[in-house]
Structure formats: structure tokens, C-alpha cells
């Protein structure tokens with residue numbers, strides 16, 4: 428088995444935190460394991476937990492549409508999350524759960540070697556870059572941090588609650604398109 432398959436199996440069978448007791452399926456993520464672009468969301472919701480796939484519910488529809496608008500398919504990128512198992516009632520992941528889970532994400536990043544990591548929402552931004560970055564101020568602006576290029580984006584789910592966020596999200600995806608066109 429490849430290192431990638433080993434990693435997937437480790438995540439799918441993981442019991443390192445309490446979320447293993449309430450999940451239906453762990454969500455490893457999906458897409459191209461050698462993608463230039465890695466999207467990192469927060470964690471699985473209800474639909475994702477049931478299907479074992481990332482961003483397949485309402486927020487996922489928005490993400491898929493945003494990708495389509497800049498000429499990308501889900502298979503062209505890799506879509507993952509900070510936390511691989513659904514927190515009960517979609518509560519925020521706790522710091523100890525993020526701590527337990529984030530080594531999987533770091534291992535995914537090391538294997539994918541993306542050119543740019545698009546953080547979706549503040550949990551992803553604050554876990555991967557720095558906890559004091561304001562998403563409303565910094566979204567759509569690339570950040571170089573510890574040798575990696577990050578593009579902070581709003582979370583697609585936020586657009587379901589506040590229509591104006593859809594415009595911000597479109598802006599963020601356009602910045603991604605520009606980065607790719609310039610060959611990041």
C-alpha cells in the first residue's frame with residue numbers, strides 16, 4: 428500500500444479523540460492527491476458524516492459552484508478539513524480535538540505538496556496560519572507563511588446565512604484564479 432493509502436486507512440479507523448465515538452464515517456477528503464490547490468474546511472457536517480465525503484451538503488454546493496465559476500472541477504483540487512470527524516450537532520471543534528487531528532492534515536499537506544492552500548473559514552485560517560488574523564480584513568489576500576502560500580477565504584456556509592458573503596467568496600475565488608494564471 429502507498430503512504431497515501433496508509434494515511435487514509437489511519438484516518439478512517441482513528442480513535443484518537445472522542446469524536447470517533449459519535450461519527451458515522453471519518454472524512455479523509457477527496458480530489459487529486461497531487462493537486463496544486465488544497466482547500467481546507469472546518470469539519471464534516473451531517474451529510475459529510477453520512478457519506479464519508481467532504482463538502483457534499485449545502486455548503487458543498489456553493490464550493491462546487493465557486494470552483495466551476497473559475498474553471499475548476501472538484502477532481503482538479505484536493506478538498507479536506509481541519510477535523511476529520513463530525514462534532515455532535517455541528518458544534519465548533521474543541522482545541523484538544525483539533526490538536527489530536529491536525530497531524531493528519533499536516534501529513535496530507537506533506538504528501539500533496541500543494542502550491543497554495545485555501546483556508547475556508549476562520550478555524551482553518553487560525554489553525555494553519557495564525558490565530559489572530561481577521562478574516563474580514565484578510566480574506567482574498569495571499570499570505571506567505573513558513574514556506575507555504577495561503578489564501579484565506581470565507582467559509583462557503585457563511586454565504587448561506589448572509590447573502591453578501593457570496594460576493595466576498597466570489598472575490599476570494601477570483602484571487603485564486605489570478606494566482607493560478609500567474610503560475611503561483
Ligand code: URA
Nearest residue numbers: 468469470471481482
Ligand atoms: N463544512 C466544512 O467545513 N467541511 C465540510 O466538509 C462540509 C461542510
Ligand code: SF4
Nearest residue numbers: 441444447511512528
Ligand atoms: Fe481521529 Fe481526527 Fe476523528 Fe478525532 S476527529 S477520531 S483525531 S480522525
